[in-house]
Amino acid sequence: xxxxxxxxxxxxxxxxxxxxxxxxxxxxxxxxxxxxxxxxxxxxxxxxxxxxxxxxxxxxxxxxxxxxxxxxxxxxxxxxxxxxxxxxxxxxxxxxxxxxxxxxxxxxxxxxxxxxxxxxxxxxxxxxxxxxxxxxxxxxxxxxxxxxxxxxxxxxxxxxxxxxxxxxxxxxxxxxxxxxxxxxxxxxxxxxxxxxxxxxxxxxxxxxxxxxx
Numbered sequence: 225x226x227x228x229x230x231x232x233x234x235x236x237x238x239x240x241x242x243x244x245x246x247x248x249x250x251x252x253x254x255x256x257x258x259x260x261x262x263x264x265x266x267x268x269x270x271x272x273x274x275x276x277x278x279x280x281x282x283x284x285x286x287x288x289x290x291x292x293x294x295x296x297x298x299x300x301x302x303x304x305x306x307x308x309x310x311x312x313x314x315x316x317x318x319x320x321x322x323x324x325x326x327x328x329x330x331x332x333x334x335x336x337x338x339x340x341x342x343x344x345x346x347x348x349x350x351x352x353x354x355x356x357x358x359x360x361x362x363x364x365x366x367x368x369x370x371x372x373x374x375x376x377x378x379x380x381x382x383x384x385x386x387x388x389x390x391x392x393x394x395x396x397x398x399x400x401x402x403x404x405x406x407x408x409x410x411x412x413x414x415x416x417x418x419x420x421x422x423x424x425x426x427x428x429x430x431x432x433x434x435x436x437x
Contacts, residue, residue, distance in 0.1 A: 250348070250349050250350070251308045251309055251310065251345075251346050251347075251348055252308065252346050252347040252348070252349065252436045252437055253304070253305050253306055253307070253308055253346075253436075253437045254303075254304075254305040254308070254313075254346060254407075254434050254435060254436055254437060255302070255303070255304050255305075255434070255435050255437065256302070256303045256305075256407075256409055256432055256433060256434040256435070257300070257301070257302050257303075257432050257433060258300070258301045258302075258303075258409060258411065258430035258431055258432025258433075259298065259299070259300055259301075259322070259430065259431065259432060260298070260299060260301070260411075260428060260429045260430035260431055260432075261296065261297075261298055261299070261428065261429055262295075262296070262297055262298075262299045262319070262321070262329075262330065262426065262427075262428040263294070263295065263296045263426070263427050263428070264294070264295040264296075264330060264376070264378075264417070264424045264425065264426045264427075265292065265293075265294060265295075265424060265425045266292065266293040266294070266295055266376070266378045266422050266423075266424045267291070267292045267293075267422065267423050267424070268291050268292075268293075268380075268385075268421060268422055269420075269421055269422065269423065291380060291381075293328075293378045293379060293380055295325075295328045295329060295330065295376070295377075295378050295424075296324075296325055296328075297321035297322070297323060297324040297325070297328065297329040297330070298321070298322050298323040298324075299319055299320060299321050299322060299329070299330075299428070299430075300319070300320055300321075300322050301317060301318070301319040301430055301432070302317065302318050302319075303315050303316070303317045304316045304317075305338075305346070308345065308346045309345065310343070310344055310345060310348070311339065311340050311343070311344075311345055312337060312338060312339045312340060312345065313337070313338050313340075313345060313346065314335070314336070314337050315335070315336055315337070315338065315370075316333075316334070316335055317332070317333070317334055317335075317336065317370065317372070318332070318333050319331070319332040319333075319374075325379075326379050326384070327377060327379075327384065328377050328378050328379050328384075329376075329377055330374050330375070330376045330377070330389075330417070330426070331374055331375045332372055332373075332374035332391055333372050333373060333374065334370050334371055334372020334373070334374075334391060335370065335371065335372060336368055336369055336370025336371065336372075336395075337368050337369060337370075338366040338367070338368035338395075339366060339367060339368055340364055340365065340366045341365040341366065341367075342361055342363065342364060342365060344359060344361045345361070345364060345366070346361070346364075346436070347359070347360045347361075347405070347436045348360075358404075360401060360404065361401065362400070362401045363398065363399070363400055363401070364398065364399045364407070365397075365398050366396065366397055366398075367394070367395065367396040367397075368394070368395055368396075369392075369393070369394050369395075370391075370392075370393055370394075370395065370413075370415075371390070371391060371392045371393075372390075372391050373388065373389070373390055373391065374388070374389050374391050374417060375387075375388055375389075376388075376389050376417065376419065376422065376424065378422070385421070387419035387420060387421045387422045388419055388420065389417040389418060389419035389422065389424065390417065390418050390419070391415055391416075391417045391426070392415055392416055392417075392418075393413055393414060393415020393416065393426065394413065394414060394415065395411055395412065395413035395414075396411070396412055396413075397409060397410055397411030397412065398410055398411075399434050405435055405436040406433060406434065406435055406436075407433065407434035407435075407436075408431075408433065408434075409430075409431065409432050409433065409434045410429075410430070410431050411429070411430045411431075412427075412428070412429050412430075413426075413427070413428045413429075413430070414426060414427045414428070
């Protein structure tokens with residue numbers, strides 16, 4: 225009969241590294257779903273501004289910097305950590321707006337990497353003589369970078385507009401183990417989205433659940 229030992233600790237990392245090439249072993253990938261608030265400060269490029277009223281003289285500062293707009297949306301985010309190691313992981317993510325103001329929001333897809341501050345980043349398991357041994361970190365602290373592309377919808381005083389943007393950002397977060405495969409997760413992120421018509425500063429706060437595969 226097979227047996228399983230659950231060890232919610234990271235003090236055995238060195239031992240696990242030594243046996244990694246001897247016994248069947250695995251760093252577990254994860255998937256997560258989160259909901260939170262995403263805010264963008266959008267500024268149009270001056271070349272995209274068109275003055276239709278010939279009787280109005282554009283303000284000098286506005287003509288130089290472009291008009292600005294605010295985008296705020298309750299958003300949903302899904303993340304797949306598809307390649308994990310003891311101290312870092314690569315991930316794919318997708319983000320879509322759920323509740324928006326007048327339809328404004330941003331749809332994002334991207335890739336990134338997280339670096340973990342604790343010695344073991346994810347669930348680690350290996351098998352020896354029919355015994356499965358699992359090491360699980362209780363807390364995980366991380367920071368990382370990400371990049372991707374997105375579709376931005378924003379409102380101006382005269383019209384609803386859109387732009388395709390390149391997104392570059394950083395994130396930091398913490399997760400806490402509940403049970404054997406689930407984690408509670410909190411994350412803050414900020415970045416810059418640059419498109420053909422706009423430049424945006426983005427900030428977000430997300431809360432959700434992480435599941436070990």
